[in-house]
Amino acid sequence: MKDEQKGAPRTMPIQSATFSNPVNAEIRRAAATGIYDIRGGGAKRKLPHFDDLLFLGASISRYPLEGYREKCETSVTLGTRFAKNPIQLDIPVTIAGMSFGALSGGAKEALGRGATMAGTSTTTGDGGMTEEERGHSNKLVYQYLPSRYGMNPDDLRRADAIEIVVGQGAKPGGGGMLLGQKISDRVAEMRNLPKGIDQRSACRHPDWTGPDDLEIKILELREITNWEKPIYIKVGGARPYFDTTLAVKAGADVVVLDGMQGGTAATQDVFIEHVGQPILACIREAVRALQDLDMHREVQLVVSGGIRTGADVAKAMALGADAVAIGTAALIALGDNDPKWEAEYNALGTTAGAYDDWHEGQDPAGITTQDPDLMARFDPIEGGRRLNNYLKVMTLEAQTIARACGKNHLHNLEPEDLCALTLEAAAMAKIPLAGTDWYPGKPGTSY
């Protein structure tokens, strides 16, 4: 360095937006290990979401209901198309499918307890139905999955509804993996596999391929269950218009649509972050498919993927959903990622709020584990109480918003109650940008 340059101002170090610290860290991790990252949860990247929509509220043109005292119904009936016994729920927030194996038996019990207290349903997952969840769930949806782990006709008959899982938002088109660390004797027995081996969940069903086959599969399930149970079809947020259309064609009573924010127990990070669509982009397309078939409200639409608050519930329903499902939020309500375990999260190389290695079975909160010592930390009765409280708050929040929009039932919320804060949200949700009557792609406009 020349003498005259010493002490001169230097260019400030600038981190690359493209090669950011997290990106570089992942490159180094990949270079060191030679394996992609596997984790739980849903997409963590920032996505257009319900936060990008606002309710307009009542004004001179709309007449509000009194916020605390006037009636605002929250009930929903699922499965009115063909099933003899549709499911009646007190609130439109359901618990999404999560497996015993991924979750402890106590966590499944807590989900059942909380959902039952709140008057809603919970859902099994890969691995079959446990006594904990059947015994504590007044309304239990039995998932019919590609792996068919633990699948048996007795459980099919004692379920309140059947959900055929075609895909999920975290990994549309992908299967799953339950690593050997979580395969206890009980999990192994339920899945009919040796203890300790990694258990692959197939990405497609073994005995049907397309929608024509699916229609016959649904016929079989209905015949076995005396046409009593509502049949749901769950799809990941990929091609919502066509998937919804084909699900209806195949005979679904209910379509469950899961956006890419929806969680999984374990899959590749690259899959979670780069495959599928955010739920905001899916709802209106699914509703359009139902409307084109004259099936909106006849076939119910349940949406999931990043539902956190009563505002999210109200916005999803204003866009045309009949109900929502929560998974990650329910686990957080139970105590997952609670800062009280911060020291232990740190010991695992993470922090509360960021812990997503659910597949490794070391969850300090005792929820996503099969380790007896960790499971003993979790109290299913207290967990159920917390979940019920959370569901109650979400419902009250949604009611508050609905009343302010002049609605005496959450189902009466409509797209006209909303505006969008961003162009992206306006385009995806087909909701006018705030301060305008326009959204990108609006019929009658050329832009």
Add this chain to the structure above:
Amino acid sequence: MQTFDLEAQGLRALNSTLHAQAANTNQTHWEIVNPKGSHAIAVGLDAPIEINIKGSTGYYCAGMNKQATVNVHGSVGPGTAENMMSGMVVVEGDASQYAGATGHGGTLVIKGNASSRCGISMKGIDIIVHGNIGHMSAFMAQSGNLVVCGDAGEALGDSLYEARIFVRGSVKSLGADCIEKEMRPEHIAILEELLERGGCDAKASEFKRYGSARQLYNFNIDNAY
């Protein structure tokens, strides 16, 4: 003997009638006529009754069977005896894809040939095929026995877990992690019983045994394609 005309009385009436049979029913023998390729015939049965279907069926015949014996005097469409728990299903003719898929127990006998993915993801069922089987059979098969008196197609036993596969004829190719294994006396004994149960006159000594090399049991990225 109860006779049920499927064409005249319909599928719903058939299955609800069969479901109503209690464990101690005295109506233990049923004959179903005019199946004409209908789907979901005799599904979800749960009683020790014997069903004789006079003709060929469509998809999922005898699906999720428990306890019952179902004899099909014809051929069957895809997914026959899928997810069977117990009992016995005997097909006099051929079987389409996914025969015995995900079956947890019971015995499926196919006296003709079985198409692709026979025994896919089987979880304890015993399947005995008198003829040949198609490609990708016993894919991800977890437990139970698959006996093939004829030949097996491509990729037999791909990603196999603990199911046993016995083949008398040729195997076009083995799937990932499926290997030929020694036929020890205990396997001969198991196979002899299966052959007798399936009404086969083949000799156990003529068969080769295939099973899992167990190299895919724990995730290893080097095993990814």
